[in-house]
Every structure is written in structure tokens, then in C-alpha cells.
Amino acid sequence: MPAQRNDEEWIALISAFLINPKVPENPVDDPDLLHNKDFQKLLRYVSELRELSAALSKGDLQKFVFSKGFVLSNMKALQSHLRHLAWQTKQVAEGDFSQRVEFLGDFSESFNEMTTRLQDSTLELQRLANMDFLTQIPNRRSAMMYLDQLFSLFKRTQRTFSVLIFDIDFFKHVNDTYGHDAGDLVLKATSQVLRGSFRESDMFCRLGGEEFIAILPETDLEGATIISERARTALANSPIEISEGKNVFRTVSIGASQAMLEDQNYNSIIIRSDSALYAAKESGRNKTCTEPPMDVEAYFQKWSMRADSGKMTRESAAER
Amino acid sequence: MRKYEFTWDLIGDLEDGRPNLGPQVNLEMYRLMQFTMRDELERRFGTEVADEVFSAAGRIAGGEYYEHHIKPVASIDEFVSKTQESLKENGIGILRVEEAMLEEGRVILTIDEDLDCSGLPELDYETCIYDEGFVAALFESYTKEKWSAEEVDCWCTGARTCRFVVTQENLAQAQA
Numbered sequence: 001m002p003a004q005r006n007d008e009e010w011i012a013l014i015s016a017f018l019i020n021p022k023v024p025e026n027p028v029d030d031p032d033l034l035h036n037k038d039f040q041k042l043l044r045y046v047s048e049l050r051e052l053s054a055a056l057s058k059g060d061l062q063k064f065v066f067s068k069g070f071v072l073s074n075m076k077a078l079q080s081h082l083r084h085l086a087w088q089t090k091q092v093a094e095g096d097f098s099q100r101v102e103f104l105g106d107f108s109e110s111f112n113e114m115t116t117r118l119q120d121s122t123l124e125l126q127r128l129a130n131m132d133f134l135t136q137i138p139n140r141r142s143a144m145m146y147l148d149q150l151f152s153l154f155k156r157t158q159r160t161f162s163v164l165i166f167d168i169d170f171f172k173h174v175n176d177t178y179g180h181d182a183g184d185l186v187l188k189a190t191s192q193v194l195r196g197s198f199r200e201s202d203m204f205c206r207l208g209g210e211e212f213i214a215i216l217p218e219t220d221l222e223g224a225t226i227i228s229e230r231a232r233t234a235l236a237n238s239p240i241e242i243s244e245g246k247n248v249f250r251t252v253s254i255g256a257s258q259a260m261l262e263d264q265n266y267n268s269i270i271i272r273s274d275s276a277l278y279a280a281k282e283s284g285r286n287k288t289c290t291e292p293p294m295d296v297e298a299y300f301q302k303w304s305m306r307a308d309s310g311k312m313t314r315e316s317a318a319e320r
Numbered sequence: 321m322r323k324y325e326f327t328w329d330l331i332g333d334l335e336d337g338r339p340n341l342g343p344q345v346n347l348e349m350y351r352l353m354q355f356t357m358r359d360e361l362e363r364r365f366g367t368e369v370a371d372e373v374f375s376a377a378g379r380i381a382g383g384e385y386y387e388h389h390i391k392p393v394a395s396i397d398e399f400v401s402k403t404q405e406s407l408k409e410n411g412i413g414i415l416r417v418e419e420a421m422l423e424e425g426r427v428i429l430t431i432d433e434d435l436d437c438s439g440l441p442e443l444d445y446e447t448c449i450y451d452e453g454f455v456a457a458l459f460e461s462y463t464k465e466k467w468s469a470e471e472v473d474c475w476c477t478g479a480r481t482c483r484f485v486v487t488q489e490n491l492a493q494a495q496a
């Protein structure tokens with residue numbers, strides 16, 4: 001009875017394929033069976049099932065099989081999910097923290113929690129890397145990154161911007177007279193007062209020591225001097241408490257310049273602002289100097305008079 | 321002179337037109353229209369033409385969908401995440417990327433709970449031909465290159481998810 005023989009052979013063979021660790025060599029020698037299309041299909045199915053399960057058990061996600069059907073397809077769905085998970089993990093490694101897993105039960109919860117925590121700690125590290133610890137304003141690194149962006153934009157659009165560099169006058173005297181703690185208080189208070197003079201679109205950073213920088217987008221040199229003078233006078237009129245009942249007043253010297261078409265990079269603007277700052281220091285401190293030079297005091301007075309008479313508001317002038 | 325050339329306006333003002341029923345429709349009705357249309361196309365023009373029509377219609381839909389639901393996107397990551405979000409939000413399917421080697425012109429992705437096929441009876445063939453065109457057009461719209469998509473696993477062939485291999489045609493030809 002060939003059918004009976006085939007049935008037995010089928011069962012033995014499929015069992016061997018599904019259960020035995022090694023597949024028997026030349027498992028079928030019956031030519032009828034070998035040429036039976038249903039048998040070939042089944043043999044291929046169990047072979048692929050075997051291969052895919054072996055690959056998955058070793059974590060190999062690159063094994064693709066082509067037979068269709070429920071059992072194999074469930075394994076392919078698992079493989080697909082794991083491959084998607086591998087892709088998601090790469091995305092997270094590249095900083096894409098929006099990845100969430102929804103299809104792997106408890107693991108999903110753990111993965112999603114890990115991603116959230118990783119995002120939080122990355123954001124905190126970024127914040128710390130870009131922030132000045134003492135004054136809690138952006139640091140030199142942030143300033144340079146912003147200048148780089150703004151300069152690229154300027155080269156493309158010719159929309160100018162200005163840079164103010166501030167240096168606290170006689171800061172060494174504070175440290176020498178009242179100690180470094182008082183010096184730190186002065187730095188913090190100075191940054192707070194100066195920061196209050198800028199617009200939301202401006203960036204104000206600590207460069208280091210007693211030096212600060214303000215980057216003013218869409219602002220020409222005249223507009224920058226108005227903001228600069230506003231900041232300077234605000235500080236000069238603000239008492240700084242360095243110990244209980246003990247107030248000091250500090251002033252700043254400021255160098256200002258604006259981006260110019262011939263500039264090759266943002267360093268040129270910083271160099272001009274630094275040069276203007278030097279001029280401010282040399283000519284008596286507590287003032288704004290510009291490069292190229294302009295009569296800041298006269299301009300500011302003129303602007304103040306016009307502002308007082310209502311012809312020009314501070315805001316509209318500063319927005320220039 | 322064409323009578324039925326597609327423009328997005330043809331979808332109409334759903335809020336105005338369906339104040340009581342709203343923009344949603346039972347998925348059964350969507351499949352009823354799609355599969356009866358396919359039936360009639362095949363009966364009149366044969367299987368091959370019916371498939372070609374479905375694939376081409378999917379391409380039009382994918383391109384229009386990108387224009388109205390996905391763009392603008394600035395990066396591949398944003399393209400993937402916006403597409404995932406949008407397909408899910410619109411009940412089209414749950415998109416997952418298995419690998420995205422855009423520079424090599426090859427992407428493997430799956431769509432779970434696919435609008436066209438999830439829950440269909442098991443058949444001997446992959447059925448998401450419309451989706452193949454749709455997916456290819458999404459990539460074409462994003463990259464401005466010619467892409468094709470092939471469904472290699474489908475609910476109808478027993479898989480629980482539809483898997484597509486999407487290839488950029490000129491790169492695939494160069495590699496071949």
C-alpha cells in the first residue's frame with residue numbers, strides 16, 4: 001500500500017525536521033514522494049520553519065524565508081518586530097527619543113521608560129554643557145554656536161546682526177576687597193540686571209571671567225548702541241548687595257559692532273567688538289564704544305529726546 | 321479632455337457635507353468598494369491590468385497623501401515619524417521600519433492592521449497592490465526619485481503583518 005508507506009514516511013520525516021537537531025541526509029528516497037508538489041511545499045515549509053527558528057534563537061534577524069502560512073508567519077511577525085526594535089534602538093542611539101515600543105509586552109514598558117530617562121538625562125547634559133553654572137545664563141559655547149548660525153544666515157540673506165561685549169569695570173577690585181564670594185555675587189547680579197535689558201530674540205551669555213556677550217539679531221549698530229546704553233545705565237543704577245546691608249554699584253564697558261558684508265566669519269565681528277571694548281576702557285570706562293566708531297553718547301541722547309517726545313518709542317528704536 | 325482627473329478638491333468639504341455623519345465610514349464599506357471595483361476591472365480587462373490600475377491609483381493616492389498629510393519634512397527621521405503618526409491617526413495602518421538604508425535605496429517596512437487586508441481570509445497571493453503604489457509614491461514624493469514597493473508578506477498569505485521591500489529603482493538597477 002504506497003499511501004500507507006507515504007503517510008508513515010511523511011510523519012517520520014516531518015517529525016525529524018521539527019524535533020531532531022540534525023536533519024537526516026537524503027531523507028526521502030521515494031521518487032513519487034519527491035515529485036509530489038504538496039510534499040515539496042510541506043518540506044520547504046518545515047525546512048524554513050527550522051531555519052527561521054534556529055536563526056531567531058541565535059538573535060540572527062537577517063534570515064528571510066518565503067513560505068507562507070500561519071505558524072511561519074507568526075515567526076516572521078516576531079522577526080519583523082525585533083527588526084523594527086533594532087531599528088528603533090539605532091534611532092534612539094542617534095538621538096531620536098520619540099521612539100516608543102508598543103508590541104512587546106513588559107519589554108515595551110521597560111524600553112519606553114529607558115528612552116524617556118535617556119531623553120531627560122541627555123537634555124540635562126545638553127543644558128549643563130550650554131549653561132554657565134554660576135550665572136545660569138548660556139555660556140561661551142552657546143554664544144559661538146548661535147553666532148555661527150546667525151553668520152551663515154547673514155551671508156545668505158544679508159540680514160545684519162550686532163554683537164556687544166561687556167566687561168565689568170574694576171572687577172578685580174571687588175575680588176581683592178570683598179573676596180571671591182562677593183565677586184561671584186556681583187557676577188550673578190550683573191548678569192541678571194543686564195539680561196533684563198535685552199529682547200526675547202537676543203542672546204546674552206557669559207564669555208568667561210567678568211566678560212559677557214550679547215548677540216542681537218536683525219539689529220544694526222545704531223540699534224545695538226541703544227540697547228547697549230540701556231543695559232549700561234540699568235546696571236550703573238542698580239545696587240548689588242554683596243553682604244547683609246552692604247551694597248556696591250558696578251559699571252560695565254561695552255564694545256559694539258555689527259556684521260559686515262566683507263566679514264569672512266563671525267570672528268571678525270568679535271575682533272571689532274573687542275577692539276571697541278578696549279577703546280571704551282581706554283577712554284574712561286562705563287561707556288559704549290563702537291567699531292567703526294560712532295558718537296554713541298550723542299546718538300543715545302538724540303534718541304532719548306525723540307523717545308521722550310513720543311516720536312520714537314524705545315522698543316521701536318531697539319527693534320531697528 | 322479628461323473628465324475624472326484627480327485633485328484633492330474632489331474629496332470635498334466633509335464638515336459641510338456630512339454635518340451629522342462626519343468624515344468616518346465603516347471599513348467594511350471601504351473594502352466593499354475597493355474589492356468590487358477590482359472584481360469588475362479584472363472581469364473586463366484581466367488580472368494584470370486590474371493590478372496595474374490598482375498600483376497606479378495607489379501611486380496617485382500616495383503622492384497626494386504626502387502633499388496633504390505629510391510634508392514638509394526636513395529629514396528621513398521626520399519623514400518616517402510623520403508618516404507613522406499620520407497613517408495611524410487616519411486608521412490606515414501601523415507603520416514600522418525594519419531597516420532604512422536610504423543611501424543604498426532599500427527600505428523594509430511593515431504595516432500592521434492594514435486598511436486593505438488585515439482580517440481577510442487566507443489566499444494564495446499578496447493582495448496589497450494598491451498599498452504598493454501608495455508606499456512607493458510616499459518615498460518618491462520625499463526623495464524625488466523613482467521608487468517601487470513589493471509586498472513580500474501579507475495577511476492574506478497567513479502573515480500577521482504586511483511587509484514591503486521598497487527600492488529606489490535607479491540604485492536597484494545599478495546594483496543589479
